[in-house]
Amino acid sequence: MTKFEYAPAPESRSVVDIAPSYGLFIDGEFTEAADGKVFKTVSPASEEVLSEVAQAGAEDVDRAVKAARKAFEKWSALPGAERAKYLFRIARIIQERSRELAVLETLDNGKPIRETRDADLPLVAAHFFYYAGWADKLDHAGYGANPRPLGVAGQVIPWNFPLLMLAWKIAPALATGNTVVLKPAETTPLSALFFADICRQAGLPKGVVNILPGYGDAGAALVEHPDVNKVAFTGSTAVGKAIARQVAGTSKKVTLELGGKGANIVFDDAPIDQAVEGIVTGIFFNQGQVCCAGSRLLVQESIQDELLDALKRRLSTLRLGDPLDKNTDIGAINSAEQLARIKALAETGEAEGAERWSPACELPSSGFWFAPTLFTNVTQAHTIARDEIFGPVLSVLTFRTPDEAVAKANNSQYGLSAGIWTEKGSRILAVANKLRAGVVWANTFNKFDPTSPFGGYKESGFGREGGRHGLEAYLDV
Amino acid sequence: MPPAPAFADVTASDSTLRRFLHGLPGVDTVGLEARAASLGTRSIKTTAKAYAIDLAISMIDLTTLEGADTPGKVRALAAKAVNPDPTDRTTPRTAAVCVYPDMVATAKAGVAGTDVKVASVATAFPAGRAALDVKLADTRDAVAAGADEIDMVIDRGAFLAGHYLKVYEEIRAVKEACGEQARLKVIFETGELSTYDNIRRASWLGMIAGADFIKTSTGKVGVNATPANTLLMLEAVRDFRAQTGVQVGVKPAGGIRTTKDAIKFLVLVNETAGEDWLDNHWFRFGASSLLNDLLMQRQKLATGRYSGPDYVTVD
Numbered sequence: 001m002t003k004f005e006y007a008p009a010p011e012s013r014s015v016v017d018i019a020p021s022y023g024l025f026i027d028g029e030f031t032e033a034a035d036g037k038v039f040k041t042v043s044p045a046s047e048e049v050l051s052e053v054a055q056a057g058a059e060d061v062d063r064a065v066k067a068a069r070k071a072f073e074k075w076s077a078l079p080g081a082e083r084a085k086y087l088f089r090i091a092r093i094i095q096e097r098s099r100e101l102a103v104l105e106t107l108d109n110g111k112p113i114r115e116t117r118d119a120d121l122p123l124v125a126a127h128f129f130y131y132a133g134w135a136d137k138l139d140h141a142g143y144g145a146n147p148r149p150l151g152v153a154g155q156v157i158p159w160n161f162p163l164l165m166l167a168w169k170i171a172p173a174l175a176t177g178n179t180v181v182l183k184p185a186e187t188t189p190l191s192a193l194f195f196a197d198i199c200r201q202a203g204l205p206k207g208v209v210n211i212l213p214g215y216g217d218a219g220a221a222l223v224e225h226p227d228v229n230k231v232a233f234t235g236s237t238a239v240g241k242a243i244a245r246q247v248a249g250t251s252k253k254v255t256l257e258l259g260g261k262g263a264n265i266v267f268d269d270a271p272i273d274q275a276v277e278g279i280v281t282g283i284f285f286n287q288g289q290v291c292c293a294g295s296r297l298l299v300q301e302s303i304q305d306e307l308l309d310a311l312k313r314r315l316s317t318l319r320l321g322d323p324l325d326k327n328t329d330i331g332a333i334n335s336a337e338q339l340a341r342i343k344a345l346a347e348t349g350e351a352e353g354a355e356r357w358s359p360a361c362e363l364p365s366s367g368f369w370f371a372p373t374l375f376t377n378v379t380q381a382h383t384i385a386r387d388e389i390f391g392p393v394l395s396v397l398t399f400r401t402p403d404e405a406v407a408k409a410n411n412s413q414y415g416l417s418a419g420i421w422t423e424k425g426s427r428i429l430a431v432a433n434k435l436r437a438g439v440v441w442a443n444t445f446n447k448f449d450p451t452s453p454f455g456g457y458k459e460s461g462f463g464r465e466g467g468r469h470g471l472e473a474y475l476d477v
Numbered sequence: 478m479p480p481a482p483a484f485a486d487v488t489a490s491d492s493t494l495r496r497f498l499h500g501l502p503g504v505d506t507v508g509l510e511a512r513a514a515s516l517g518t519r520s521i522k523t524t525a526k527a528y529a530i531d532l533a534i535s536m537i538d539l540t541t542l543e544g545a546d547t548p549g550k551v552r553a554l555a556a557k558a559v560n561p562d563p564t565d566r567t568t569p570r571t572a573a574v575c576v577y578p579d580m581v582a583t584a585k586a587g588v589a590g591t592d593v594k595v596a597s598v599a600t601a602f603p604a605g606r607a608a609l610d611v612k613l614a615d616t617r618d619a620v621a622a623g624a625d626e627i628d629m630v631i632d633r634g635a636f637l638a639g640h641y642l643k644v645y646e647e648i649r650a651v652k653e654a655c656g657e658q659a660r661l662k663v664i665f666e667t668g669e670l671s672t673y674d675n676i677r678r679a680s681w682l683g684m685i686a687g688a689d690f691i692k693t694s695t696g697k698v699g700v701n702a703t704p705a706n707t708l709l710m711l712e713a714v715r716d717f718r719a720q721t722g723v724q725v726g727v728k729p730a731g732g733i734r735t736t737k738d739a740i741k742f743l744v745l746v747n748e749t750a751g752e753d754w755l756d757n758h759w760f761r762f763g764a765s766s767l768l769n770d771l772l773m774q775r776q777k778l779a780t781g782r783y784s785g786p787d788y789v790t791v792d
Contacts (some may be wrong), residue, residue: 007525009522327519
């Protein structure tokens with residue numbers, strides 16, 4: 001019996017009012033899909049149906065792109081300071097409604113309220129504030145005087161950070177004078193629809209933002225639409241490659257933010273306790289469903305035992321369960337489909353001879369759950385060292401020297417993120433310069449800030465989001 | 478006193494001791510503080526809160542360390558330690574009362590017949606700026622007067638000058654003066670050591686020298702106990718037990734005034750050192766005003782109403 005048993009501390013569901021059904025958001029109005037199709041969105045923690053949502057098809061995409069095109073003329077002609085006002089207003093409304101949106105996101109996505117409350121929502125608001133500040137300063141962004149927007153941006157976002165990925169896409173697009181048609185993922189459409197309501201609340205002109213919940217076919221129709229000038233996609237590498245093929249030969253500007261297999265490198269002179277925290281944050285934040293997750297732990301062989309003991313001890317304190325409980329560290333996996341993929345890859349890891357370990361951990365009987373897992377005795381040849389798992393599964397590999405660490409870290413089809421843990425400043429600089437990863441964290445991991453550009457090398461995609469660099473993707477430069 | 482056998486090599490000279498202490502893993506400031514802040518968001522409600530409040534009360538070293546301390550003041554404090562809430566006799570007693578050496582006899586009389594301990598600061602508290610024989614005489618006085626626990630201060634000047642062996646030997650000598658009778662708490666004055674690396678080194682130095690408790694601070698400087706420095710010391714006692722099998726207690730002191738704060742510290746204990754430390758033999762709060770806030774929160778849980786400061790005793 002545990003001495004200090006934390007009593008349930010659930011965040012109240014009553015702060016959010018989820019309607020039984022939602023339409024598509026086109027030209028400032030909620031409307032049914034042209035073919036009347038709908039789909040259900042469920043809570044991954046309980047499989048309870050949360051709402052029924054209109055499912056966009058090609059005809060709806062066309063309607064939305066036309067609305068965005070119509071709105072573009074006036075929106076792009078507004079002085080930057082005027083566009084900024086709308087963005088600042090949206091940012092403030094998000095802050096005011098942050099508790100409601102955090103609960104909503106937790107219900108629809110399955111991630112713990114601790115994360116939506118302390119990470120997702122503050123970052124969402126910060127992104128809108130940050131890009132609001134750019135709207136009237138584009139002359140000084142380094143692209144010459146009066147850089148022009150592209151037109152209509154077609155944006156397709158994933159389910160892992162639904163509202164944050166929306167913010168990453170919509171904030172820079174609007175700040176630079178583009179209009180938007182955005183398709184949220186089919187498993188997490190609700191926060192984007194609440195965002196549509198926020199656009200109305202902020203008085204955003206009709207058609208500037210259009211939200212089309214739907215499946216991959218709607219995403220493909222959006223990417224293919226001839227009147228879309230800019231395609232922005234965050235999601236799997238397989239879909240990213242398909243999109244790249246679709247837009248080849250057109251004038252569409254593309255940014256892709258795809259998969260990753262981030263190396264988290266721990267040297268023998270690392271601050272061990274903080275490194276353990278960083279490893280946990282790196283792979284178990286959002287149940288590991290993070291494209292820049294530190295899913296490969298590269299630990300110097302001389303401290304492997306000490307570090308793994310400390311890591312296992314720490315994993316035993318992780319609290320898995322009801323995502324709405326304020327003390328939950330690990331929530332639900334987003335969908336049955338994703339859970340099946342994680343399970344299959346973990347089984348491959350075992351079949352290929354890696355050693356599997358999880359802390360004692362009771363999984364709820366309904367919903368989609370996977371215990372935090374680590375694999376030791378993993379080598380570069382193992383599937384779980386190469387393929388993105390997108391789940392709470394850490395592969396532990398060892399290295400002997402800094403050069404070997406760099407070689408192994410870079411030996412990946414991906415190049416999105418990496419982490420370096422050492423108390424030696426010169427080593428941080430030397431290693432960071434050699435890593436082929438878009439983001440390199442030193443003595444931390446999974447830290448995000450709207451002022452910092454984010455994006456990948458190799459099959460992790462191209463283009464940068466965030467910071468001044470993030471403007472380029474939405475400007476005709 | 479012979480050195481602790483497990484660390485005889487380490488304490489052979491100033492340079493071996495320095496090599497050992499400077500070979501401990503570094504502490505990343507940002508990461509440590511982020512972890513402490515993140516544990517601070519745990520939401521402790523209802524039954525968990527009731528457990529934590531009673532545990533916190535039972536862990537208090539109820540303290541008065543003023544130039545103006547009188548026998549009357551100390552008697553009042555001892556009475557409060559024995560019977561914190563006169564309206565509710567189920568309230569646990571505090572762990573100890575903590576006074577200056579000349580007040581030990583008075584305190585001892587006040588807690589007679591109960592399990593409440595008497596702790597005494599010693600070794601020229603709080604600055605520790607005195608000759609070793611003066612510090613030892615101070616300690617022996619307190620022990621002779623019946624102190625169950627001695628809260629000594631380390632020589633921060635020697636520590637910051639890199640004279641680790643001097644600090645070590647002083648702790649050993651005071652430990653010897655405590656004899657079998659008194660448990661020794663070693664105060665680092667973390668606010669003066671300033672860096673987390675120093676706090677980790679001081680923690681190991683104290684534990685190697687035989688501290689029964691390591692304690693953050695005197696309560697007499699600007700920065701006293703913080704969640705981050707206490708978390709760091711909890712990591713140290715956890716690692717020390719893993720390495721040697723010897724369990725050492727932790728006492729944050731100074732600046733912990735509210736139930737909310739105290740519960741955050743208990744969460745740190747629970748999720749860092751582990752539940753073996755959730756006991757007043759292994760964890761203490763050096764505090765005075767904290768007790769009344771805990772009592773008010775305890776009354777609130779029992780009755781559903783806030784009573785207010787007139788329903789707890791002023792000491």
